[in-house]
Amino acid sequence: MTNISLQCRECKKEYDATFKYICDECFGPLDVRYDFPTINKDTFASREQTYWRYLELLPILEKSNIVSIGAGMTPLLKAEKLGQKLGLNNLYIKNDSVNPTFSFKDRPAGIAVSKAKEFGLSAVGCASTGNLASATAAHAAKAGFSCHVFAPSDIEHAKITQALSYGANYIAVDGTYDDANRIAAQIGDSKGIGIVNINMRTYYVEGSKTLAFEVAEQLGWKVPDQLVIPVGSGAMLNAICKGFEELQSLSLIDDVSSMCITAAQPQGCAPIVDAFKKNSSVVPVENPDTIAKSLAIGDPGDGNYVLKRLKQYNGFAEECTNKEILDAILLLARTEGVFTEPAGGVAVAILKKLVEEGKIDKNDTTICYVTGNGLKATEPLMEVLQKPEVMQADVAKISAVIR
Secondary structure, eight states: OOEEEEEETTTOOEEOSSSOOBOTTTOOBEEEEEEOOOOOGGGGTTSOSSGGGGGGGSSOOOGGGOOOSSOOOOOEEEOHHHHHHHTOSSEEEEEGGGSTTSBTTHHHHHHHHHHHHHTTOOEEEEEOSSHHHHHHHHHHHHHTOEEEEEEETTSOHHHHHHHHHTTOEEEEESSOHHHHHHHHHHHHHHHTOEETTTTTHHHHGGGGGHHHHHHHHHTTSOOOSEEEEEOSSSHHHHHHHHHHHHHHHTTSSOOOTTOEEEEEEETTSOHHHHHHHHTSOOOOOSSOOOSOGGGOOSSOTTHHHHHHHHHHTTOEEEEEOHHHHHHHHHHHHHHHOOOBOHHHHHHHHHHHHHHHTTOSOTTSOEEEEEOBBGGGOOHHHHTTSOOOOOOOSOHHHHHHTOO
């Protein structure tokens, strides 16, 4: 079994792997460090088709503590029609919209709830822009835990309905995500609740690195050239980089330093893009205004770490308008049959910009991460789609309008 410890991302002080997330010395975030066992490519070959196939690379020490709803090993689709339209020969869509709760959040939520079980907790929660609410609530239901969700009151109705269906105690906060996050942090600490993306964050973020493991394995243990990643808090982008680096350290893939990483954000909430372009640190956006509500995090917890990753991997940060997001959602749907929520539209819109600006070579192996399902956020699309006309049940009349 893998040995793990914690290490401060800033001052590098080490700790035992306990229920802890902030360094005592400098208040920096703590990361999980591993003493990996010997592993080769065949280790995973015949295992279950979920992200738990990578158990030795994850921070759960006892298999009996795994809380799984079957997430992960989502399709890596060769996007030939979309690639043709954009002028790319090796474009892939990592389609995480088909996870059990229909977003990538099943990965970090599953790790965090499993770790909460390992720590002997009985209640979990999260601050959420919607997708994490559903993922945490689903895993809590499976584990038999109570679940407390703190979210802005204006998120998409489908996401509220989904989380409530799993039995979550849903606190709709009259404010922004950052307000909900602040309240969740204080209540989690005072009541001993495992808030998955706050006091469990050290372990939670490890789930997202499986998006690197799967892509590498699905490419035949090859390193991609370009990664386009939608960014809210920045935790997923940072974790994907960590995942590829761990595979390199295990000699499962070649050198990853040639990868180019792009952070994709929506206009109206693009603090990381602003900082990247001004070569400054991240300045929070007080009142996010975008249809990509799952990325509407004005004060991104890992924002400055994303900037470091972009420097490390010769990357870019770009933003797109609401119209560009909607156009990209329809472009992906009508070329590849993948229906994404606005966050995925942001990734596709930025991918298109990068190609137009000559930042991606046509032969680069390019991965575009699509992180959530379009059925979670239909309202903005209904504004621009043609409304179906109701017609009489008459064959001749209907036949006359079929071209």
